[in-house]
Amino acid sequence: MGSSEPENGCDVAIIGGGIGGLATALALHRKGFQNVAVYEKSNSLRAEGTAIGIFANGWRALDQLGVGDQLRDKAVLIQGGQEILFDQDQPQNMPYPAGEARCVKRSDLTNALANALPPDTVRFGFNLVSLEMDNQSMTPVLQFDDGKTLTAKVVIGCDGSNSVVASFLGLKAATLVSLGSVRGLANYPDGHQFPPLFTRIKRDQGDGMVFGLIPIDDKLVYWFLTLPLPLLDGKFRDDPELIKDATLRMINGYPADAIEMVEKSDLDSLSFTRLRYRHPWEILVGGFRKGSVALVGDAMHVMGPFIGQGGSASLEDAVVLARNMAQKIDILDRCGVGTQIMSHKKIEEAFDQYVKDRRMRIFQLSTQTYLVGLLLGRTSFATKFIAVKILHIFFRDPSGHTKYDCGKL
Ligand SMILES: Cc1cc2nc3c(=O)[nH]c(=O)nc-3n(C[C@H](O)[C@H](O)[C@H](O)COP(=O)(O)OP(=O)(O)OC[C@H]3O[C@@H](n4cnc5c(N)ncnc54)[C@H](O)[C@@H]3O)c2cc1C
Structure with missing residues (x-):
């Protein structure tokens, strides 16, 4: 006291x-x-x-x-989900909760x-x-x-x-989990082309990483990358430039849309969180x-x-x-x-x-x-x-x- x-x-x-x-x-x-x-x-x-x-x-x-x-x-309003696997040309429908869903x-x-x-x-x-x-x-x-x-x-x-x-x-x-998540926001001042869907992108031969994106409105898209640790560790946490560089390295080979989304994200929107439960x-x-x-x-x-x-x-x-x-x-x-x-x-x-x-x-x-x-x-x-x-x-x-x-x- x-x-x-x-x-x-x-x-x-x-x-x-x-x-x-x-x-x-x-x-x-x-x-x-x-x-x-x-x-x-x-x-x-x-x-x-x-x-x-x-x-x-x-x-x-x-x-x-x-x-x-x-x-x-x-x-x-988010109207469903889709999953894109690297070796498939077409996105697959992914179950997504019915009812109102939005990303704010x-x-x-x-x-x-x-x-x-x-x-x-x-x-x-x-x-x-x-x-x-x-x-x-x-x-x-x-x-x-x-x-x-x-x-x-x-x-x-x-x-x-x-x-x-x-x-x-x-x-x-x-408890700390052996997973972390990078999150960011991409701004498309002239509008983006993403459908109002929750999209998940992953490699077929699982490396444990999942890239997700959800439009917020017609110009903003929220994205995240969930990844096993120690692929990216705590020292990146407070440095958005390091977070961006490391994220781009990790999604090397991902669809061009995902890479562009990370590249155009404002540094102050980026964060890295170690997951807990x-x-x-x-x-x-x-x-x-x-x-x-x-x-x-x-x-x-x-x-x-x-x-x-x-x-x-x-x-x-x-x-x-x-x-x-x-x-x-x-x-x-x-x-x-x-x-x-x-x-x-x-x-x-x-x-x-x-x-x-x-x-x-x-x-x-x-x-x-x-x-x-x-x-x-x-x-x-x-x-x-x-x-x-x-x-x-x-x-x-x-x-x-x-x-x-x-x-x-
Ligand atoms: C990667 C990730 C993605 C997520 N996505 C979703 C999602 O899509 N949908 C969803 O519903 N949930 C999601 N969540 C969970 C959601 O973020 C949390 O459940 C939510 O933020 C909890 O709110 P809170 O106010 O309890 O805690 P916090 O958001 O952590 O807020 C705690 C506040 O307390 C303050 N504080 C902490 N310690 C002290 C102290 N000692 N004295 C004074 N102030 C203090 C902090 O500064 C902070 O402002 C996600 C979480 C993570 C990690």
Whole structure:
């Protein structure tokens, strides 16, 4: 604990201003909660990863948050999938979830969520380094890297896959996978010719790499390259020029369209991420609430990108969490003028219900993602065989995850 006495912070402190944190703040705001603050370690909204695919379940959550339509205007409807193998002339149809699917620029998504919040809700430059519980008042105490300490009645950890709040709850660090992903955005000022499809390109004799592309609108195309490590390792992470050069080397021989797409990407759109996940069984048994502290998004359930659901699951979390809090906490208390002002008991009941409502959903998403990841990663034939069998038995409809409705806010 820092040497100075902790200051009284806000009622609800959200740690992390990514998709999960902003969506949670907006959901709470729309349910009438006041005195909510988002503490983000960066100095501005981050949009690492460039773009994000959102399926029908995510759009349902965005509609509940009131930002669905403005985002629909910025991203074309994706109408299917195709796969291009090197030794085949024609692309093959690839199963792709039915229902609404669009790929949205991450900055459009975070701006839409942040702009719908009251001014000054998001506080930048707050890097949480530890969280403790004051045992007398049962109040969480937040310590930031500049030595500042704050108290809050409620803390919601939305601080991503390397979460300080999750470790306070006793969760293990997320597991690193032997796969990484490069992502970028190609801009075609005169328009591009790509159909509104998710296109996957790979060599027939699997080298473990997958190049994917999805149009965002008629000028922008999002692409990614998933690759086994250590083909590209962590030292590339912070240098976009190295990321671009290494990516171009790795896709040498790929179709000219893919190479041109990487070449014309702005350096500031490029990122390299080492993939992480929580094992499905950790999701099944994890303690996701302690006192008035809970988790949302990757902090709770980081999963690989293989079924494209981590971000949408975070949006669903936000809706379900705010709904449960509003059901338990009186409107006057939400505004800080009631008689009880958010009693610990009510908050804990709300969080327990939230965890109960979310656990099986995120367990299913994590399990499916994990199994698909086993098929893509460097695993033995026997492991892949077992993964296919389990997928076949338990995930007979591979896109069933998009049909989920998190319900009304
Ligand atoms: C390669 C890749 C592709 C993906 N593609 C998709 C996709 O197509 N569709 C999809 O739905 N999902 C996708 N995902 C998953 C998706 O990106 C995540 O699930 C989503 O970003 C989670 O949001 P979050 O807010 O929980 O975490 P994050 O986006 O990681 O945000 C966490 C925020 O917390 C801040 N923070 C971290 N630590 C602290 C601290 N100590 N103090 C204060 N602030 C802190 C960070 O700066 C950041 O702003 C993909 C992931 C990867 C890696």
